[in-house]
Amino acid sequence: MSEKAKPSKKIWVSCIIAAILVIAAVILVVNSDHIFAQTTESLDAAEEKGLDYITKMEAVQTTPIEDRIFEEDNKKNAEELMEEFQKDPSVIWKTLKDYDTLIMGDSRAQCFLIYDFMDEQHCLVMHSTTIYTIRELLPDVEARKPHVIVISYGINDVGLYHDDGVEKYMADFAELIAQLQEVDPGVKIYVNSIIPCLESEYDRAPNWMAIPSWNEYIKNYCEEHDIGYIDITDLANEHRDLYIDDGVHLVEEFYPYWGAVLAARIASDMSVQH
Numbered sequence: 001m002s003e004k005a006k007p008s009k010k011i012w013v014s015c016i017i018a019a020i021l022v023i024a025a026v027i028l029v030v031n032s033d034h035i036f037a038q039t040t041e042s043l044d045a046a047e048e049k050g051l052d053y054i055t056k057m058e059a060v061q062t063t064p065i066e067d068r069i070f071e072e073d074n075k076k077n078a079e080e081l082m083e084e085f086q087k088d089p090s091v092i093w094k095t096l097k098d099y100d101t102l103i104m105g106d107s108r109a110q111c112f113l114i115y116d117f118m119d120e121q122h123c124l125v126m127h128s129t130t131i132y133t134i135r136e137l138l139p140d141v142e143a144r145k146p147h148v149i150v151i152s153y154g155i156n157d158v159g160l161y162h163d164d165g166v167e168k169y170m171a172d173f174a175e176l177i178a179q180l181q182e183v184d185p186g187v188k189i190y191v192n193s194i195i196p197c198l199e200s201e202y203d204r205a206p207n208w209m210a211i212p213s214w215n216e217y218i219k220n221y222c223e224e225h226d227i228g229y230i231d232i233t234d235l236a237n238e239h240r241d242l243y244i245d246d247g248v249h250l251v252e253e254f255y256p257y258w259g260a261v262l263a264a265r266i267a268s269d270m271s272v273q274h
Contacts, residue, residue, distance in 0.1 A: 096263050102148065158214060191222055193219070
């Protein structure tokens with residue numbers, strides 16, 4: 001081969017290499033488009049699945065779970081409130097007033113007012129009264145429109161209803177509660193358990209022996225009708241030394257204990273509602 005032929009051969013080889021590179025580039029571009037298309041399709045499918053999952057999760061009812069967690073928090077808060085009340089009893093009465101609480105009851109509830117823990121704006125209380133007094137106080141309740149009502153009667157009712165029985169008592173009580181709700185729509189009502197008397201007084205008033213069984217009726221009614229029930233039977237038994245000589249009424253030192261139970265329950269319930 002002549003010297004002049006050598007350059008031609010180099011040119012031919014270069015052309016072949018160039019052609020191969022062009023073909024490779026075309027193949028790469030085509031494959032890249034295909035890969036990109038597949039990747040896009042995969043991303044679209046993943047996005048669609050993700051959106052579908054989010055939609056399904058949004059449809060799940062999470063409120064009951066959140067409520068349970070919130071209720072647990074409020075149980076702790078109620079305990080903290082009790083500790084706070086013990087350190088500063090004045091917080092008890094401020095809490096009850098802040099929640100616009102109205103206490104309605106007989107002579108034992110009247111001592112909230114007598115001992116100057118609560119004022120007349122937050123008390124409709126009188127000695128020797130029964131649940132029938134509620135009907136007489138309806139105009140006062142309608143005028144005040146309290147946010148919370150605590151009802152504390154019973155010591156005189158067990159004697160009054162001796163012949164008719166607790167069933168009749170509960171029927172009348174239910175009617176009176178309905179009337180309270182009618183004159184003050186949206187009010188939150190709590191019924192305090194009938195406070196027991198000391199056993200030493202059963203001889204002069206045998207009907208008082210029925211107080212524990214009456215409290216069971218009251219508790220069941222409240223649970224069935226979304227009425228708050230506050231049982232202070234154990235509290236009263238724990239502080240038997242705070243009864244006065246008649247075995248029925250209690251000294252001033254008992255009322256911060258009772259008030260703390262009321263305030264903690266009301267504050268806890270109101271927190272859950274909001």
